[in-house]
Amino acid sequence: MNIHTTYDFIITGTGAAGLMVAYRMSLDSYFEGKKILLIDRDNKTSNDRTWCYWEKGTGEWDFLLAKTWENIYFGSKNYSGLISLGGYKYKMLRSSDFYSFVYKILRQNPQFEFVTDDVVNISETNNGVMIETKYNQYHAKKVFNSILDTSIIASQNKFPYLKQHFVGWFVKAVSPVFKENQATFMDFKIHQKGNTRFMYVLPTSPYEALIEYTLFSEKLLKIEEYEEEIKLYLTNLGVSDYKITEKEQGNIPMTSYPFEKNNSLNLMQIGSAGGWTKASTGYTFAKIAKNTKALIEYIKYHDDFRKFYCKNRYWYFDLIFLDVLHRNNELGSVVFSSIFKDNDIKDVFMFLDEKGSWFDDAKIMFKTKPSLQFVISAILNLPKMFKK
């Protein structure tokens, strides 16, 4: 085993967060002359994720988008409706387009080096961090790690841990069956079977759509179970003649576990590994875009990675949501219906983006049903908000 030269920065895991940090470094003169190593076990050429996020007006990644929608459909027993996003757009970015764009920029810059290998251990040294891979060791003054170790969350029971798990089919129908200008955000009009289960449909043309059967629950299903439900949903939509052109699968952690406590002077956890996944929804991409900007500024003026994060009220709100769904997993349809029925979508997005005013946030929390469950969780979890 060789020990390689020391780098200024190593980024372990080059998915959304790792690549976004490297990309922002490549654009910033502060990082000129720094040696930066990126390590991933995968060469990131396939479309392993389809990221969607909402955004007001134009945004940084618009030039790469595969599709946008200005209306979303929400469906459930209690409330169904087409919601106009009023200035916001729901945006779809194929990960393969993001990877190839960022890799192209980084490969033109000799400061960046790339290794395809498995990271097996990360350890602190006197003056930095050592990364051990299957075949080598690498040392850096500072490391950003985006490799998520789910055993850390699974082995604790202080914070609720649900999984957002899903299987998606990209289908191409022979007739124009999809409503191209509306994305189905959540359709709870399917059997809940004691969980929070919904369909998510992203039509990219009248003939093509991504259809995902999604659960927020503790236990994963067998692949056949997700696929049977997608087939049934398509049949109920009247779509019988279609081809599956691609498939995707996901398991996103939903937890308020304080990932930031795994940061140290020289090692920072980023992306889902850093707790940047919104615990109550699983959305991560927009938060990665926001947090990496803040991170780049932070590095310029601060040396200690332990002080980057600070807990805010949204951490507590997310904890309450998760706790309610964790204790009463069948309530998802009621909870989300009350949010979409009783609030302006712009306020909901501001709330989820953690940009709402105290007053608007409180209104959303008070209107969310079932009220009793939320009050109980709010009381039970309040002490955790003030614990270091």
Ligand SMILES: Cc1cc2nc3c(=O)[nH]c(=O)nc-3n(C[C@H](O)[C@H](O)[C@H](O)COP(=O)(O)OP(=O)(O)OC[C@H]3O[C@@H](n4cnc5c(N)ncnc54)[C@H](O)[C@@H]3O)c2cc1C
């Ligand atoms: C299928 C799918 C769809 C999603 N859709 C959305 C969405 O629509 N909107 C949204 O906001 N979020 C979405 N998410 C959640 C989130 O945005 C993504 O998971 C996002 O990729 C998280 O970025 P990350 O950098 O934290 O992790 P990743 O992108 O998963 O990057 C981690 C990297 O680490 C590498 N790696 C793992 N283990 C090792 C190892 N031992 N050695 C070396 N390398 C390793 C992996 O190959 C990977 O490249 C989705 C997630 C999935 C899985």
